[in-house]
Every structure is written in structure tokens, then in C-alpha cells.
Amino acid sequence: MRNDLELDAIIEDYLLGKLNAQETEAFEQLRRNDATVDHKVVSHKFFLESMGTFAEQLRLKEQLNHIHSEIDVESLASTFRPHPSRVVQLWRKHKSAIAVAASFVVLSLVSIYSIQHNTQQAERYRQLSNQVNNAIKTQNSLIRNIKHNNNNTTSGKPNAQNSFGGTGFAISTNGYILTNLHIINGADSLYVQNSRGESFKVKSVYTDPQNDIAILKINDRHFSNLSSIPYTIKRNTSNIGEIVYTLGYPKDDAVLGEGYVSSKNGFIGDTTQYQVAISVNPGNSGGPVLDNNGNLVGIISGKPDQTEGAAFAIKSKYILEAMRAIPQDSLGVNKLSANKKSLLSGLKRTKQIEKIQDYVFMIKAY
Amino acid sequence: MNNSLKSSVPTDREVILGILNNSEETLNKLYKAYYAMVLQFILNNNGDEDDAKDVYQEGIIILYNKIKAGNFELSSKLKTYIYSVCRRIWLKKLSLNSKKAGSITDYEDVFAVEEDVEHHEEKDAAFVKMQSALDHLGEPCKTIIQDFYIHNLSMQDICEKFGYTNTDNAKTQKYKCLQRLKKIFFQP
Numbered sequence: 001m002r003n004d005l006e007l008d009a010i011i012e013d014y015l016l017g018k019l020n021a022q023e024t025e026a027f028e029q030l031r032r033n034d035a036t037v038d039h040k041v042v043s044h045k046f047f048l049e050s051m052g053t054f055a056e057q058l059r060l061k062e063q064l065n066h067i068h069s070e071i072d073v074e075s076l077a078s079t080f081r082p083h084p085s086r087v088v089q090l091w092r093k094h095k096s097a098i099a100v101a102a103s104f105v106v107l108s109l110v111s112i113y114s115i116q117h118n119t120q121q122a123e124r125y126r127q128l129s130n131q132v133n134n135a136i137k138t139q140n141s142l143i144r145n146i147k148h149n150n151n152n153t154t155s156g157k158p159n160a161q162n163s164f165g166g167t168g169f170a171i172s173t174n175g176y177i178l179t180n181l182h183i184i185n186g187a188d189s190l191y192v193q194n195s196r197g198e199s200f201k202v203k204s205v206y207t208d209p210q211n212d213i214a215i216l217k218i219n220d221r222h223f224s225n226l227s228s229i230p231y232t233i234k235r236n237t238s239n240i241g242e243i244v245y246t247l248g249y250p251k252d253d254a255v256l257g258e259g260y261v262s263s264k265n266g267f268i269g270d271t272t273q274y275q276v277a278i279s280v281n282p283g284n285s286g287g288p289v290l291d292n293n294g295n296l297v298g299i300i301s302g303k304p305d306q307t308e309g310a311a312f313a314i315k316s317k318y319i320l321e322a323m324r325a326i327p328q329d330s331l332g333v334n335k336l337s338a339n340k341k342s343l344l345s346g347l348k349r350t351k352q353i354e355k356i357q358d359y360v361f362m363i364k365a366y
Numbered sequence: 367m368n369n370s371l372k373s374s375v376p377t378d379r380e381v382i383l384g385i386l387n388n389s390e391e392t393l394n395k396l397y398k399a400y401y402a403m404v405l406q407f408i409l410n411n412n413g414d415e416d417d418a419k420d421v422y423q424e425g426i427i428i429l430y431n432k433i434k435a436g437n438f439e440l441s442s443k444l445k446t447y448i449y450s451v452c453r454r455i456w457l458k459k460l461s462l463n464s465k466k467a468g469s470i471t472d473y474e475d476v477f478a479v480e481e482d483v484e485h486h487e488e489k490d491a492a493f494v495k496m497q498s499a500l501d502h503l504g505e506p507c508k509t510i511i512q513d514f515y516i517h518n519l520s521m522q523d524i525c526e527k528f529g530y531t532n533t534d535n536a537k538t539q540k541y542k543c544l545q546r547l548k549k550i551f552f553q554p
Contacts, residue, residue, distance in 0.1 A: 008541045047548055048515075053489070054496040055516040060430060063390065064423045067397040073405070077415050080406035 007037065011044050167248040167287035167300070168192060168216065170359040171323060173226045173334035175200075175218030178319060179286035179363050180301050181207050184214050187365030192218065195254055195357040199364070206325050211272055211318045212301050215326060216363070228334045230343040230355045231288065234295035234316050237274075240264060244276055244297050246313075247353060248287030249362035256353060257284065259309070261297070266312040267304065273312045274298055280311040286363060289313045294344025294352060296336070375399040378444040385433045397426060400445060404452045413456065421459070425452040428486045442477060450479045458483070499551040507543035514540060 013019050014027050031038045091098060168179030177192055184190055184204055193199045200220035207214045238244070238261045245258040259278035266273025276289060280303055289298040298313030323336065344352045376384070376395040384392020401422055408418035425448050432438045453476055500508050506528060513519040513527070525536040 004545070008544060009537065043548070043552065047551060050492060050496055050551070051515045054493055057427065057489075057493050058516060060427060061423065063393060064397060064426060067394050068401075068419060068423070070394075071398060071401055073415050073419075076402050076405055077409060077418075080402070080409045 007040065011041050014041070015045055015048055165249065165283050165365070166285040166363045167283065168361045168363045169288040170226055170229060171336040172331040173228060174332040175223055176326065176331055177202065177216045177218065177361055178299070178322065179214055179216060180299065181209060181212045181214040183285055183363050184216070184365045189366045190216060191364040192216065192361040193364060194361055206322060208322050211314055211322070213314065213318060213322045215322060226359065229336050229359060231290055231294045231296050232340050232342045233320055233336060234291065234297050237264065237315060238291065238297050242291055244278070244289050244291050245349070246278055246280070246284065246287045246289045246300050247356060247360045248280070248284035248300060250281035250283035254357055254360060262310065267302070272318060273301065273314055276311050276313050277309055278311050279309050284311070288360065294342030378440055381444055382433055382438065382440070385430055400448050403445070403449060407449070407453065408456060411456065412460065421452050421455050424455050424486070428482055431486070431489070432482060446477065447479070450476045451483060454479050454483045496551065499547055502550050503543065503547050507546065510540050510543055511547055
């Protein structure tokens with residue numbers, strides 16, 4: 001043991017070059033003769049090298065730690081730390097991506113806007129309630145008013161009449177009438193007028209804003225029940241090219257419009273509507289669209305702003321849906337249905353019009 | 367702070383020459399020049415300040431050893447080199463801790479430094495081995511060994527510090543400690 005320690009001391013002194021020439025030579029002699037000693041020298045050399053590297057690295061680390069302590073880590077960290085708010089974090093992370101996306105969005109918005117602007121110029125949905133008529137009417141009434149004023153100047157009250165007109169049709173014999181919601185929307189009082197010029201007061205009993213459908217009920221003691229409804233509802237959708245016609249009140253007398261189903265979808269692909277090639281005018285809204293056999297295909301509801309000779313018609317299945325919303329027994333036995341055979345089937349157009357004109361009403365909303 | 371750091375960024379040539387000449391000032395400048403960059407990288411990739419410190423110091427040590435070894439060829443900017451090394455180290459740590467690396471947010475260019483990092487890892491393993499051997503040694507051996515081999519104290523100083531009656535006693539003690547340390551160090 002004692003010897004080992006001395007040997008270690010000599011080996012270390014030898015490796016560190018602390019031995020004098022004589023001692024070195026003696027030790028090298030010993031090393032050559034004794035493999036164990038030689039092994040110890042080699043391993044101690046390796047160990048000293050490891051220790052040297054270790055010491056060096058340790059000193060370097062200490063130095064770095066010392067430098068590190070001079071840095072104000074906290075303030076730096078707070079600058080670079082992911083911001084607590086996710087928005088800021090996202091912004092920092094994806095600054096460039098967001099910039100690209102934003103410019104893309106702006107660009108597409110601009111192009112969409114310009115495209116839409118163009119289409120807006122070309123096509124705009126126009127509800128065909130009789131606002132134009134209304135303007136004429138108010139003008140008329142204004143003229144009347146002026147005349148009136150001339151006669152009786154004390155009455156300075158302006159004529160505040162504000163009326164809308166459209167078309168509707170009977171869906172039951174006891175006075176239920178279906179029309180467009182946009183005709184009667186916001187009206188104070190509603191009247192219907194039949195082809196013979198008789199007016200009846202009605203009230204709205206059901207509205208469906210989504211499909212623009214309203215059901216009115218004649219609420220007038222002068223009204224006598226109609227005879228059975230001549231037309232029926234078409235259950236399945238109509239094909240393009242099917243001849244259809246509509247009867248409506250764009251003016252004070254009923255007007256027939258005839259054409260064909262021109263598209264299975266309505267305004268900008270609206271699947272609840274057909275496009276029909278019928279010239280319609282304000283006031284046609286709410287008019288029934290019938291095919292040659294007297295089946296109700298739809299309801300005229302509007303037209304594209306700038307395409308002449310085209311109109312949109314709500315598909316007939318939404319009529320059925322609206323009718324289901326009314327208590328079934330209140331509609332009476334003789335209601336519009338899809339099951340019966342149409343009374344109009346096989347008749348000439350003139351005869352058909354003759355039969356349905358009693359069932360198509362002018363709607364007047366005040 | 368940030369600005370003052372940036373203004374004192376040493377040139378790459380300055381750094382290499384300074385490290386070769388053991389200039390503490392250069393090391394100081396180097397360290398402060400790029401710390402913010404690595405801190406930003408680590409903080410934004412699932413790390414904290416301590417991680418940043420560890421990773422950055424490792425990166426600096428790798429650069430330091432490479433320059434010292436004399437085989438450092440400046441093929442890119444030092445900044446890029448340090449960033450790449452630190453990035454590599456951090457990615458390794460992330461995958462070791464099976465934290466999700468997900469998408470790494472980069473702030474600088476990167477080039478391949480796998481070899482340097484792996485070389486450093488071997489070296490670091492030896493360092494850790496020595497460290498743990500010393501830790502296993504216990505007192506007073508650990509301090510005696512450290513004082514002699516690391517802090518380069520003479521046997522006389524050690525003798526006085528530990529209150530040995532004479533240097534021979536101290537020497538004997540040191541060699542006893544050394545034998546034990548070597549035993550621990552060389553055991554597989």
C-alpha cells in the first residue's frame with residue numbers, strides 16, 4: 001500500500017516532468033521492465049488528461065456563468081417570451097404568413113367586390129310587389145289631393161296612403177288565400193279583390209319568412225264559399241321546358257303570362273325556386289304558376305333585375321309545407337291538395353283561365 | 367439593453383483570434399452578442415430561460431473547443447454557426463424529453479452541425495463522468511483533488527488549508543484520494 005502510493009507519486013511527478021534526468025532514466029528503466037508499472041503510467045496519463053480537460057471545461061463554464069450573471073436575462077426574456085395573449089403570439093410566429101394571407105384576402109375581397117358589383121349591375125332580385133303601381137297611385141292620389149285641396153283648402157292633411165299590391169290564390173274553398181310574404185309585410189290592413197271587383201277584408205294567419213310565403217284568411221261576412229278548387233298541387237319538381245302560365249294582377253285586371261320552366265334553380269342557384277320564362281311585372285308576385293294540366297307548379301315571387309322575360313317561382317312543395325302549418329280542419333274539406341285530379345286537365349287555355357280566375361285574387365295591402 | 371448588446375458585437379475574426387489568445391474580454395463580448403438570439407429561439411420553442419442558458423453555454427463551449435482545437439473553418443457567419451448548434455442541441459433535448467417539437471419557429475438560417483454536436487456530446491459525457499466520480503468521492507478528498515488539479519494549489523497550500531502537520535501527510539492523503547478517484551473513474 002505504502003509502495004503503491006509512492007509509485008503513484010513517482011508516476012505523477014514523471015508525467016508532470018518533475019523528476020530530474022537521473023530519476024527519469026531510472027523510472028523509464030523500471031517502466032520497460034515492469035508491464036504493471038507501464039500500465040499504471042498509461043492509465044494515469046489518460047486520467048490526468050481527462051482531469052485537465054475537465055478542469056478546463058469547468059473553468060470555461062464558470063467563466064460563462066460569470067458572464068451570464070452580467071446579462072439582464074429578465075428584461076430580455078420578457079421581450080422575447082411568447083406573449084401571454086395567443087393573438088400576439090400567433091402574430092409574432094406567423095407574421096409573414098399572416099401578411100401574405102391578409103394581402104390575399106384583400107385581393108380576393110377586391111375581386112369579389114368587383115365581380116359582385118358587375119353582377120349587381122346585371123342581376124338583382126326584384127320582388128314584384130306593386131311598388132311602382134304604388135308610386136303611380138300615390139301620384140294619382142296626390143293629384144286627387146290637390147284637386148281636393150282646390151275644392152276645400154282648409155283640409156291640409158296630406159294623403160298618407162301607402163299601398164302595395166300583388167296576387168294571391170285560394171287554397172281552400174272557405175277563404176284561405178296564399179300569397180308572397182313580401183307583399184303583405186308591414187301592412188296595417190289587407191284586402192283581396194276578386195275578378196268581379198268585390199273586395200274582402202283578410203287577415204294574415206301564417207307567414208314563412210324563409211320561403212316568402214304568407215297565408216291569408218278572408219274575414220268578411222259578404223264572402224260566400226267558393227266552389228271546389230280547380231287546380232291541384234304538383235308534388236314532384238317540374239322539368240326544364242315544361243309549359244307553364246300564371247295569372248296575376250300587375251294592373252287592375254287579371255293578366256295572363258305564359259312561358260316555360262327555364263331553370264330548376266332560382267336566383268343565384270336558390271334551390272327553393274324555379275326560374276320561369278314568363279314576362280312578369282310588379283303585381284304578379286304571389287300569382288300561381290300552373291302547368292298545362294292545371295297542376296300548381298309554384299308561386300311567382302320575383303324576377304332578376306336586368307334579365308327581361310324571366311321570373312322566379314317558389315316551388316310547389318313549399319306550398320304544401322305552408323299548408324301543413326295551418327290547422328287542417330280549419331281549411332275545410334275542399335282544400336287544395338295533390339291527390340285529386342285537376343279539373344283543368346284537358347281543357348283549352350281559355351277555359352282554364354275562365355275556371356281559375358275566380359280563385360286568383362288581387363292583394364291590396366295598406 | 368438589446369441595442370447596447372448589438373453595438374458591441376465583435377467581428378468573427380476578432381472572436382477567433384481572441385479565443386485562441388485566451389482573451390476573456392472576447393469571450394465576454396461573444397457571449398453577450400448572441401445570447402438574445404438563442405434566448406428568443408428557446409423561449410419561442412417550448413423552453414424557458416434556464417434551458418436557454420444551458421443550451422447557449424453548450425453552444426459557446428462547442429465553438430470555443432472547436433476554435434481551440436484549431437480546426438475551425440469559418441465557412442459561414444459565427445452567428446449562423448452558433449444558432450445552428452444551439453438549435454440542434456435544443457431539438458435533441460426536446461425529443462429526449464419527448465416534448466413535442468412540433469413546428470420549430472426559426473429566426474435565423476440553419477446549416478448542418480450534427481457532427482460537431484455529437485463530438486461535443488462525447489466530450490461532455492467524459493466531463494459528466496469525471497464530475498460524478500468527484501461527487502462520489504466525498505469530502506475532504508473531493509476538495510483536495512479539486513484544489514490540486516483544478517485550482518492548481520500547491521501541496522503546501524493544501525497542507526495549510528486542511529491543517530495537516532506536514533506536506534508529506536498531505537501528499538499521502540492526496541494520493542489515497544487519487545487512487546479512490548481513479549478507481550471510480552475507470553470503473554465501467
